[in-house]
Amino acid sequence: MLVALMMVLVVVGSIVFHFLSPWWFPPLASNWGYIDDTTVLTFAITGAVFAAVVLFMAYCLYRFRHKEGNKATYEPENRRLEVWLISLTTGGVIAMLAPGLFVWAQFISVPDDAMEVEVIGQQWLWNYRLPGEDGRLGAADNRFVTFDNPLGISPHDPAGQDDLVVIGSDLYLPVDRPIRFALRSVDVLHNFYVPEFRAKMDMIPGSSTYFWATPTKVGTYEILCAELCGVGHSYMRGIVHVVTQEEYDDWLVLQRTFAEF
Structure with missing residues (x-):
């Protein structure tokens, strides 16, 4: 009882x-x-x-429960x-x-008008790449990763020369605009996760994954790694600022291109 x-x-x-x-x-x-x-x-x-x-x-x-005189019935x-x-x-x-x-x-059904943002995971920080004036990202491969080229952008692809590169800094996104997050890792397994976006995806070395989301509220949100990636996993955090289109454009002109690194 x-x-x-x-x-x-x-x-x-x-x-x-x-x-x-x-x-x-x-x-x-x-x-x-x-x-x-x-x-x-x-x-x-x-x-x-x-x-x-x-x-x-x-x-x-x-x-x-046990009672005197009760007898169990065998029914396999x-x-x-x-x-x-x-x-x-x-x-x-x-x-x-x-x-x-x-x-x-x-x-995984990305809208046709979605903006492209590449997220590159690395022990233990977040890097980003955005299309330049040509509106498309150049080729990239982990075999091109060096101290001077931490994102592995192909130096042989002209389309990558104007790509905007953000190394270990905050990411800015325009509000109410669909965004395709292209995900890549240069070392081990990571997972790009913004809790307020309710969207996350594994980042697999040697492979590319993606998802899309539309930020709907202006604000500052924390980026987390949701996959154990080493001793510094808990410190692999970043910041994404969701801002108006005007503020996003102002931030964009301050970023350096791959050719300028």
């Missing part, structure tokens, strides 16, 4: 803590409210399953129960996965 009561209290306490928890999402500052909706739905489904399983176990402890198979369990489990998994697939399809 004591164990059954404790299990009931665990369920009640978990639900109360969930609604009163001080640890919740930071304010949303992008178009990805879908991420919040999908997470809440996952919490609801897994929370309901957790409560149902624990309360069922508590009920069994109470209902089938129960086809009806198996069908119910398989059906409920399958339905729950589909309910959790299906919304995520729809969100993922949007997550």
Whole structure:
């Protein structure tokens, strides 16, 4: 009886803590409210399953507790129960996965008018590259990485000479404009994550990944690395400033090109 009561209290306490928890999402500052909706739905489904399983176990402890004269029935198979369990489990998994697939399809479908920003991860700082006057980024390869060329921009590609290079400094982005984040790492696995954007993606050495987002609120936000990348992982932080188009243009003219490095 004591164990059954404790299990009931665990369920009640978990639900109360969930609604009163001080640890919740930071304010949303992008178009990805879908991420919040999908997470809440996952919490609801897994929370309901957790409560149902624990309360069922508590009920069994109470209902089938030891009594003098009671005799257990041996029933190794129960086809009806198996069908119910398989059906409920399958339905729950589909309910959790299906919304995520729809969100993922949007997550990687970049709008045609999106601005390109390349993010380069390196132990333990963030670097960035933006298109120059020609409007496109030049070729890059980790084999070109040197002390004088930390981003590995190809010196043989004319399109890369006017690329704007930001080394270990803050990133500025215009508000209400879709941005395609092209992600690359020059050493180990990293993950580019801005909590308020609700968007993140692994950065894999020797490969390129991407996602897109539209910053919707002017402000200053912290960039985190969400993948353990070495002893300095916790210090791999950066700042992104979401500003008006005029302020962004003013910042842009102050940046140096690859040819000027």
